Amino acid sequence: MTGVGVIVSSDNLIFVARIAGAFGVKGEVRLTTFTADPMALLDYRDLKREDGAPGLTLTSARPAKGGVVARAKEVETREQAEALRGLRLYIPRERLPAPDDEDEYYLVDLIGLSVVTPQGEPLGVVRTVHDFGAGDLLEIQPPQGASWWLPFTREAVPEVRMADRTLIAVRPEESE
Known part of the structure; x- marks a missing residue:
């Protein structure tokens, strides 16, 4: 990254x-x-x-x-x-230069990725990526309703599949 x-x-x-x-x-x-x-x-x-x-x-x-x-x-x-x-x-x-490794990417490349649960349930798409000072946050836009924020951590985002344009996410309330 x-x-x-x-x-x-x-x-x-x-x-x-x-x-x-x-x-x-x-x-x-x-x-x-x-x-x-x-x-x-x-x-x-x-x-x-x-x-x-x-x-x-x-x-x-x-x-x-x-x-x-x-x-x-x-x-x-x-x-x-x-x-x-x-x-x-x-x-x-x-x-921007191409990342050195196939597992590397720019945070900007996350925008537009589909967001799904580990079970494959759709959660939305990545709308923006921000860092307000405490680490990167992904703004997730669901198919309907208001957007929500997800910390861009290994716990909340265990996997990014750039080739599939998919991000695997665990909503905070699910990880407790």
Whole structure:
């Protein structure tokens, strides 16, 4: 499993960073990153807006607390950098490197998987994956009714079958 932002837009774009504001007086931007390696943003270079329009073209970056400080082709002044505060930046899913092992996957690849019990009863589909600070949570959308949350732990999710696009889940009340 490889960590990367897991909010996916309708254009299959993956949320990887947010502009936190300006840094210094020469147009550098502070980026809060949502990638396992914050410096990976520089490898992606061309970051998109949520609608797929060009966002930032990174020309250099250096690590900073909570992310990176970067220079972008589109930003020349502190004022321009400040005006972009809060902008979410994305990359196309296909830009992510393939996992090294067939048992590895990106959390974003869980979105859309069918969720079934160990006995094969359908529970719904994975709608989103979030980490609110205490570990990854899967939002499960059942065929009818409100969605519910499932911790992404070995106990709650004993098996992920990527080839079958299925995730085996044990609802919390069932594991007690």
